[in-house]
Amino acid sequence: MAASERITISLAGSAAARVRRCAATDRRGASGYIERLIAADALQEAVHNAATWYAARPGYAEDAERERVLAELDETDSS
Secondary structure, three states: OOOOOOOOOOOOHHHHHHHHHHHOOOOOHHHHHHHHHHHHHHHHHHHHHHHHHHHOOOOHHHHHHHHHHHHHHHHHHHO
């Protein structure tokens, strides 16, 4: 686990109340709750980036699968 770092943030009252309420159910408290939110946000960003990458390269997945199948067939023929 990475070393913890202490930060100070300012939140609207309703947001702070939500953090406290959700933190009450997290074993690591507010830090654990916020870290889960950050991890979910990072995952969402990664999925978006992957989708954008594939959208910019139509046919990439199909070409890669075709190459994999041909390589597999080539290995079978060599045996």
